[in-house]
Amino acid sequence: MTAEVARAERALGLAAEGQAVAMVSGGDPGVYAMAGAIFEVAAQRGLPLGSGQGQFQIEVVTGTPALTAAAALLGAPLTHDFCAVSLSDRLTSWETIEKRLDLASRADFVIAIYNPKSHGRPWQLGRAAEILLGNMSPLTPVGLASRCGREGQAVGLTTLGNLAEAKIDMQTLVIVGNSSTFVYQGRMITPRGYAGKYGPGAPGGR
Helix, strand or coil, X not given: CXXXXXXXXXXXXXXXXXXXXXXXXXXXXXXXXXXXXXXXXXXXXXXXXXXXXXXXXXXXXXXCCHHHHHHHHHEECCCCCEEEEECCCCCCCHHHHHHHHHHHHHCCCEXXXXXXXXXXXXXXXXXXXXXXXXXXXCCCEEEEEECCCCCCCEEEEEEHHHHXXXXXXXXXXXXXCCCCCEEECCEEECCCCHHHHHCCCCCCCC
């Protein structure tokens, strides 16, 4: 954290020397990660992008973003419309983050929350919960997934009303359900509506 631009400049500098360079990034490099930093620095420098002589060929290799890794561990919480919001105010003003949380909860999106809490930012998650509770039920299911696919992986469920007290750190991905999300036998599910429309006894069902 905070060294993204320096890493991007180093990578592009080595590429300018004719070397093939790989930038390693957690999750998916295009989701809150290093692909953006690489392209931003390239644009600031006015570097020519392409595959020809003297050009920089930048290939973004897709990975597994934290929100889908977390969703797979929790059940099926992202089956309907959702959005992602980072609580880190290093690069985005807290005023903007609050506005996005308010509007997303008013629109009844499932909300994936990145960077929910750190030692330097211990209060934002509690404030975020307050904003969401202004538009959502305190019984709304919330999924917590830490270090997905890595050592120390942990998965749990809570409610929006208890979110502020949950054990959470920067490595935790928080998924707040919408008004339809429910928990069934320990799994968090946001219905798309398949069973209601196509299931037995439903119009068009079999």
